[in-house]
Amino acid sequence: MLNFEEILQTLSMIDNQKLDIRTITMGISLLDCMDSDGEKARQRIYDKIVEKAGHLVKVGEAIEKEFGVPIIHKRISVTPISLIAGASADKDYVKFAETLDKAGKAVGVNFIGGYSALVHKGYTKGDSILIKSIPEALATTDIVCSSVNVGSTKAGINMDAVRQMGEIIKETANKTAENDSIGCAKLVVFSNAVEDNPFMAGAFHGVGEPDCVINVGVSGPGVVKTALESCRGESFDVVASVIKKTAFQITRVGQLVASEAAKRLGVPFGIVDLSLAPTPAVGDSIARILEEIGIEHCGAPGTTAALAMLNDAVKKGGIMASSHVGGLSGAFIPVSEDEGMIEAARLGALSLEKLEAMTCVCSVGLDMIAIPGDTSAETVSGIIADEVAIGMVNSKTTAVRLIPAIGKGVGDEVNFGGLLGSAPVIRVNNYKCDELIKRGGRIPAPLHSLRN
Amino acid sequence: MKAVITVLGNDKVGIIYNVTKILAETGVNILDITQTILQGYFSMVMIVDIEKCTVKFEELQNMLKDKGVEMDLQIRVQHKQIFDSMHTL
Structure with a gap:
């Protein structure tokens, strides 16, 4: 009861x-x-x-x-x-x-x-x-x-x-x-793009999917942040446990909405994406969760460890709450769409290199990052190659969504409005990788044993 | 089909009377009521059966919402499943 x-x-x-x-x-x-x-x-x-x-x-509006x-x-x-x-x-x-x-x-x-x-x-x-x-x-x-x-x-x-x-x-x-x-x-x-991702901009319907399917992506960084406020000073064992419980509750709502939508539309239910997706609104930020865990600003030493724990706990809590999980499942770190990330980037606490490290332990990748408009195509390719290599070697999905802000340089801001948010243009390493990119061909698939 | 009605706002005379009047008129059966007043702040949760409700769910939502606006209260009706899914295994 x-x-x-x-x-x-x-x-x-x-x-x-x-x-x-x-x-x-x-x-x-x-x-x-x-x-x-x-x-x-x-x-x-x-x-x-x-x-x-x-x-x-x-149907979505009726369920809402x-x-x-x-x-x-x-x-x-x-x-x-x-x-x-x-x-x-x-x-x-x-x-x-x-x-x-x-x-x-x-x-x-x-x-x-x-x-x-x-x-x-x-x-x-x-x-x-x-x-x-x-x-x-x-x-x-x-x-x-x-x-x-x-x-x-x-x-x-x-x-x-x-x-x-x-x-x-x-x-x-x-x-x-x-x-x-x-x-x-x-x-x-x-x-490693997935076939059942419900999140944009990377969603597509894979060839292994049924004719028509309903996939749902949940959210709730604010709920996790609030839950963590009650365990300040406690050990990571407690923090992980609180996140798991919260993720379970959030995902149960996702499962309910997904099955209800599938039923009403007469379409099979596919998956729930166990995600923590931020928005630029105050109180809806992944960066603020990381701060609550104990870093001053997102990007400070310790950020990657905190994010790794958060990402894992979200999945562990969510997995029991849904009959089928899939998509990108994990915490997203899109810079322009996260109020705390935007602030960290403005302060200079968050660099492109730190973001790259963070993508090794969480969902997706270098997401919604504004870079100087005069960054060369080869350098953009170099950033892509690094990020794709992380995904390839670690058997995970990684992605790159960079915005070369034409006519703008480091410190300027881009503003997309709405949920796409705004972001300061972030510094890119100036040394070139043109010869590497010129080579072309294929980097062979990595070995799957002897993993170190 | 069960629903949860929540009423939140400053305490005043006639809250329960006005809410239950609408429920009686629309054939909604009250199964459980919990109510408390914390520092003058009124909060009430009702579990109701809407199986024999004579109006559409959306209409019931609007009737109660309008009454809430009139009495300066926040009155909501939601399907009970959302609460069950979050809090029960």
């Missing part, structure tokens, strides 16, 4: 600690939309998305109201478009991006992911055309997100793709320069 305190605790989590469901993401397979005629394929894509996701927003828990985003992920468009004779896929944009807007979602290519071992014709078109596609659409997988633990790293993505990121930044290079906020480069 529920007691009075438990009910008030839940209300306080929602009202004061920003407990929410971050996203309900419907994954839709477009494999049956292929056609040698691009126009026909696009019509099928539009029709299928509108048919499958027509009620997604309405009935259960009294905010559901921030309703989104769609689709099969990587390089696979679908590759069947057509088209020489440019921007029109496919425009179709996704139109379909997404028609059903009222705020992002649609899957303008993607998986090239960790090499390119198909479709991959080449799609990647070349990314800057134009992101500049001419509003809600389409793009991702490219350039490495994996089993395949190694495609360094040709790494080189090209450095150029693509720069070109995307230039094409959207008048809006603080916002195109780059919709573009992710992955290592």
Whole structure:
């Protein structure tokens, strides 16, 4: 039987600690939309998305109201478009991006992911055309997100793709320069990309997934922070235990919403992503949790250890609360989307190198980091190569979402508004890696034994 | 189907009367009430059965919310599952 305190605790989590469901993401397979005629394929894509996701927003809003828990985003992920468009004779896929944009807007979602290519071992014709078109596609659409997988633990790293993505990121930044290079906020480069990720910008619907599926990403940094305030000065054993309990409660809400949404939409439930996802709002920050654990600002010595413990405890607590877990599961550290990270970057407490170290022990990677606009494409590629190598060697997903802020330098700020937030431009190591990037080819997959 | 009604705000005359009046008129059966006043701050939690409720859930939410606005209270109705999922195994 529920007691009075438990009910008030839940209300306080929602009202004061920003407990929410971050996203309900419907994954839709477009494999049956292929056609040698691009126009026909696009019509099928539009029709299928509108048919499958027509009620997604309405159902999400109804659940939000009935259960009294905010559901921030309703989104769609689709099969990587390089696979679908590759069947057509088209020489440019921007029109496919425009179709996704139109379909997404028609059903009222705020992002649609899957303008993607998986090239960790090499390119198909479709991959080449799609990647070349990314800057134009992101500049001419509003809600389409793009991702490219350039490495994996089993395949190694495609360094040709790494080189090209450095150029693509720069070109995307230039094409959207008048809006603080916002195109780059919709573009992710992955290592070990997952097929069931509900979070943008990296969501796509993998080929091993069913025709249509509901995946849910939970949130709740504020709830964890508040819970930790009650155990100041206690040992890590206590801290880890408190985080686990809190993560369990947060994830149970995610599981409830996921199964309810799947039932009402008549679509199978896929996974709950055991995530701690911040927003730029005060009280919704991962950095503030790390501070609560005992560091002055995010980036100080000890940050990586605290984050490793947090990430692990979130997974341990969440895993029992959900029947199926997946996605990116872990704590996210997107700089511009986390109020405490923004402050740490402004103070100079947080460097690109420290962020790279942090990505070794938590979810995703170098995320939403503004770098000087004059950073060369080769240097961007070098940063990507380092991050992808971390993912490859450690058998984990890592990603890079960098924003070269055109016309801006260290200390200037970029401002994307809304949940994408704002960020100070962070310093990048000035020494060059051009010769390394020029080599191309593939970095062989790592050995899986003799692990040291 | 069970729901949880929570009423929070400054204590005043007629809170329970006004809330239960709406419930009686809409066929909502009260299963449990817990109420306390802490330093003049009124908080009440009701577990109710809405199986035979004569209006749609959303309408019941709005009726109680409006009454809350009128009496300067925060009144919410939520499906009970959300609390069960967080607090029971």
